[in-house]
Amino acid sequence: MSDYRIDYNAIDVDDLMSQVRARASGRAAADPTLPPVDRADVTLQLRDHLDLDDARPYQLQRELGLDTGWNVAPEDLYSSHPSFAGTVISAVRRLLRPITKLFINADLPLHKQFKTNIGVAAALHDLMQDNATLRAEVAALRERLDERSGPER
Amino acid sequence: MRLAVVVQRYGTEITGGAELHARLIAERLAARHEVTVLTTCARDYVTWRNDYSRGLSVVDGLPVFRFPVRWARNPTRFGRLQRRVFHREHSAREARAWMDAQGPYTPRLRRWIARHRNDFDYYLCFSYRYWTTYHALQEVHGKGVLIPTAEPDPAVEMPMFRDNFRNARAIMYNSHEERDMIEAQADNRDVPNVVVGVGIVDPPPVSADRFRVEHGVGGPFLLYIGRIDANKGCEQLFDYYARAYDVMVAQGETPPRLLLAGTAILDIPDHPGITYLGRITDPSKYDGLAACTALVMPSFYESLSMVLLEAWALARPVLVNAHCDVLQGQTRRASGGLWYNDGAEFVEACRLLSCDDQLGDRLGAAGKHYYDANYTWPVIEDKYEQMLDRLQHADKQ
Numbered sequence: 115m116s117d118y119r120i121d122y123n124a125i126d127v128d129d130l131m132s133q134v135r136a137r138a139s140g141r142a143a144a145d146p147t148l149p150p151v152d153r154a155d156v157t158l159q160l161r162d163h164l165d166l167d168d169a170r171p172y173q174l175q176r177e178l179g180l181d182t183g184w185n186v187a188p189e190d191l192y193s194s195h196p197s198f199a200g201t202v203i204s205a206v207r208r209l210l211r212p213i214t215k216l217f218i219n220a221d222l223p224l225h226k227q228f229k230t231n232i233g234v235a236a237a238l239h240d241l242m243q244d245n246a247t248l249r250a251e252v253a254a255l256r257e258r259l260d261e262r263s264g265p266e267r
Numbered sequence: 268m269r270l271a272v273v274v275q276r277y278g279t280e281i282t283g284g285a286e287l288h289a290r291l292i293a294e295r296l297a298a299r300h301e302v303t304v305l306t307t308c309a310r311d312y313v314t315w316r317n318d319y320s321r322g323l324s325v326v327d328g329l330p331v332f333r334f335p336v337r338w339a340r341n342p343t344r345f346g347r348l349q350r351r352v353f354h355r356e357h358s359a360r361e362a363r364a365w366m367d368a369q370g371p372y373t374p375r376l377r378r379w380i381a382r383h384r385n386d387f388d389y390y391l392c393f394s395y396r397y398w399t400t401y402h403a404l405q406e407v408h409g410k411g412v413l414i415p416t417a418e419p420d421p422a423v424e425m426p427m428f429r430d431n432f433r434n435a436r437a438i439m440y441n442s443h444e445e446r447d448m449i450e451a452q453a454d455n456r457d458v459p460n461v462v463v464g465v466g467i468v469d470p471p472p473v474s475a476d477r478f479r480v481e482h483g484v485g486g487p488f489l490l491y492i493g494r495i496d497a498n499k500g501c502e503q504l505f506d507y508y509a510r511a512y513d514v515m516v517a518q519g520e521t522p523p524r525l526l527l528a529g530t531a532i533l534d535i536p537d538h539p540g541i542t543y544l545g546r547i548t549d550p551s552k553y554d555g556l557a558a559c560t561a562l563v564m565p566s567f568y569e570s571l572s573m574v575l576l577e578a579w580a581l582a583r584p585v586l587v588n589a590h591c592d593v594l595q596g597q598t599r600r601a602s603g604g605l606w607y608n609d610g611a612e613f614v615e616a617c618r619l620l621s622c623d624d625q626l627g628d629r630l631g632a633a634g635k636h637y638y639d640a641n642y643t644w645p646v647i648e649d650k651y652e653q654m655l656d657r658l659q660h661a662d663k664q
Contacts, residue, residue: 118619118623120623120626122625122626122629125602125626125629125630125633126602127598127599127602127604127605127630128599130605130619131605131606134605134612134615134616134619135608135612135615137615138609138611138612138614138615139611
């Protein structure tokens, strides 16, 4: 492990741990040719995804091409099997809705969950797009590197 | 001074945790003071079954009064109440019900203390969260010295404990992190306090070679000593170790073995690098510590790890879970080892300690220096004596 900078006469464990962390994160932080990663910015981006106003979830759902049935919805509370009995049960639930709302309000947490699901889907979507872009860039870089180092072998 | 030590269990068979801490302190203080132990008849901390005889007995020369636990813990009821009080808003009545369900429910101990309140100058109460200490502190208002042994779990945030943290006559903390945590919860900075911790049993003469021969171990190894339990972070340790093993093999390095000593609650994975030693004797434990590349402590919750001190007493480095503030804080202050936040950091730290013997020796030496300065018995006893003198002086005025 000769690549560690260690002063054996005065060991600084914090410095040692920062070196361990640098190597643990794929040596990226130790490589001066790469720009530093702004973790605060990443956190802000994620918060932006999850911090949705009332209109944006529906817009995002359309942008992502998601079927409305994929997410939770207040109607899920009342729906039942599409048979005759299921239709009757569903109708009874809807009829009793004002009474059940006296005791619990499930619409609010369901709406929150709906927005959260959309936010997570959007974050995942962006992550996959970034990943695909990075893979393409790595492949192109590797190709260029092979081209340049080829004649010297 | 006449001192009473209140603790949930007491006995030479109990070899860890706050109970061992209480016994070591009681035995040391008995050299200068008249010490009496007030405890329960329980030996098992899960059931609180009455295994010891009630009444007066003598343990290593100290008088021990044992009181019967009225009911064994009902794990279902306790679990249900704990989920409620830990994770939801709850009433004072629910908190009391949780405390009774947690136990050890010992009303006779409480009545005894109420009757004999003035028989002792101070009551040293160990482990804030148990029934015995919770009620003892309320009975001996103004005489209770609390040794909280608190871990960063939801119990410490429960409002029911704030009065005890504020009304204790003094508090002897195990670590700076424990003090910060309790002061943040209870706003009790005006209560006299000191970070003191606990010493360890003096290690006998050790032999690393004896351990290697006894257990057939050659080459570097990480040593884990303690209960092998998911709650102690062992499941994560197995996962991280397997990663480190694979990385080191792939790099052509010799991975250290992982030796586990203690009672296994968890299934130990079948892995070429992992060896389960079972429960080992104290002399073998110290030999193992002297021989190891590093002691590994994967626990997420510790108020003070005595085995960490034992490793440092023998000048060996440690590798600890950074998610436990106490372990990380102690290791940083001691410069006695490394810590890890995730699997990748564990892999790198493990590689570094395994491949650089000089570094391990230097970290171990720094740990030994820290241990000598803070955790040897003369230092611990002196802190207790100073606090007791300070309280007595204030009470006389």
